[in-house]
Amino acid sequence: MRAAVIGAGLAGAAAARALAQAGIEPVLFDKGRGAGGRLSTRRAETPLGEALIDHGAQFVTAETPAFQALIDEAAAAGAARPWDARLVSVDRIGGAQALRPKTRWVGTPGMSALVRTALNGLDVRFGAKALRLSGKPGAWAVHFGDGAVEGPFGRVAVTLPPEQLIDLLARTDADFSGLIQEARRTRIGPCWTVMSVHDAPFDPGFDGAQLLGGAIRWMARMNARPGWQGPECWVLQGSPDWSQAFLEADPGAVMRALCEEAFVRFGLPHPVWRSAHRWRYALVQQGAGSECALDPSGTLGVGGDWRLGPRAELAWRSGLALGAALGEVR
Numbered sequence: 118m119r120a121a122v123i124g125a126g127l128a129g130a131a132a133a134r135a136l137a138q139a140g141i142e143p144v145l146f147d148k149g150r151g152a153g154g155r156l157s158t159r160r161a162e163t164p165l166g167e168a169l170i171d172h173g174a175q176f177v178t179a180e181t182p183a184f185q186a187l188i189d190e191a192a193a194a195g196a197a198r199p200w201d202a203r204l205v206s207v208d209r210i211g212g213a214q215a216l217r218p219k220t221r222w223v224g225t226p227g228m229s230a231l232v233r234t235a236l237n238g239l240d241v242r243f244g245a246k247a248l249r250l251s252g253k254p255g256a257w258a259v260h261f262g263d264g265a266v267e268g269p270f271g272r273v274a275v276t277l278p279p280e281q282l283i284d285l286l287a288r289t290d291a292d293f294s295g296l297i298q299e300a301r302r303t304r305i306g307p308c309w310t311v312m313s314v315h316d317a318p319f320d321p322g323f324d325g326a327q328l329l330g331g332a333i334r335w336m337a338r339m340n341a342r343p344g345w346q347g348p349e350c351w352v353l354q355g356s357p358d359w360s361q362a363f364l365e366a367d368p369g370a371v372m373r374a375l376c377e378e379a380f381v382r383f384g385l386p387h388p389v390w391r392s393a394h395r396w397r398y399a400l401v402q403q404g405a406g407s408e409c410a411l412d413p414s415g416t417l418g419v420g421g422d423w424r425l426g427p428r429a430e431l432a433w434r435s436g437l438a439l440g441a442a443l444g445e446v447r
């Protein structure tokens with residue numbers, strides 16, 4: 118039996134692995150050009166050379182053996198290293214406190230290497246934007262933006278963020294109202310990210326900082342990452358509230374606002390290159406509260422970080438549970 122896994126981020130990769138383990142052959146479809154999802158790495162051409170910038174998730178932690186196993190697999194393949202960095206939390210008046218010590222992992226050469234490891238050996242089709250499903254339980258077909266149709270699939274795992282998932286399921290004739298209503302009750306906030314490259318070293322005394330107050334929630338020095346090759350480079354991420362308030366703002370205005378704040382608070386010099394990325398769906402604010410859910414037939418299910426919370430490890434956990442649940446139905 119074949120299964121379609123729609124969305125090839127960490128949750129999709131985990132679902133595909135669990136399906137394969139249950140003896141079902143997974144095929145993954147992702148609208149992106151390459152592996153990563155929200156663990157993407159941007160390849161930027163800057164006046165100071167090429168830089169691989171982690172503009173989504175900044176690091177991952179592993180609290181469960183299942184996720185640690187993926188990290189170990191990536192580390193063995195040279196695709197993950199611990200990030201031994203000076204990390205602080207900075208309050209509104211500049212008081213800094215070290216973050217709780219724990220092992221924080223980064224992908225090498227960038228975060229997307231973790232997802233590439235997770236997808237290793239699987240049949241993944243990129244550039245495939247799923248629009249809707251047709252067919253019936255146990256014999257589903259997937260329709261794509263370019264008019265292509267794939268199927269039949271005995272099982273379907275949908276691991277898209279809630280808004281995109283609702284879009285897909287609502288355009289489908291079958292009755293997915295229970296899954297749609299549940300996804301509607303979740304909330305996932307946006308995040309404006311600014312990447313900046315500088316022609317001189319800039320060391321404010323930390324490599325990554327969680328900021329309280331103001332527009333920036335997190336800033337990190339990319340050239341403090343293990344194995345980094347490239348110029349002085351910083352990532353500034355807006356808080357969910359600020360990003361929501363300026364969701365439709367011009368990227369130029371967003372870059373000026375976040376760089377200005379980093380200059381005023383820490384003296385970040387004027388960049389020689391900068392770029393902005395808007396994550397419309399970034400961090401889960403209200404999850405569904407369970408690992409995954411299936412439709413009444415048990416042949417289609419949904420998963421992703423939005424089930425449990427805003428961390429890569431939770432996306433992995435949800436995906437594994439989803440694949441296993443779909444594999445159990447006979």
Ligand SMILES: Cc1cc2nc3c(=O)[nH]c(=O)nc-3n(C[C@H](O)[C@H](O)[C@H](O)COP(=O)(O)OP(=O)(O)OC[C@H]3O[C@@H](n4cnc5c(N)ncnc54)[C@H](O)[C@@H]3O)c2cc1C
Pocket residue numbers: 123124125126127128129146147148149153154155156172173174175176177178245246247248276277278281285308310354396398399400420421422423426427428429430432
């Ligand atoms: C700015 C930011 C900072 C973060 N920081 C951290 C952090 O420091 N630590 C941490 O643990 N987590 C962090 N996270 C969260 C973490 O990245 C996510 O929890 C995790 O990557 C979610 O994985 P997922 O597979 O559920 O979803 P995604 O990674 O979003 O995967 C969904 C996939 O579906 C694809 N897709 C969407 N629509 C379609 C369609 N119609 N057809 C086909 N494919 C489609 C997308 O291209 C994507 O690849 C951060 C996220 C962001 C955005």
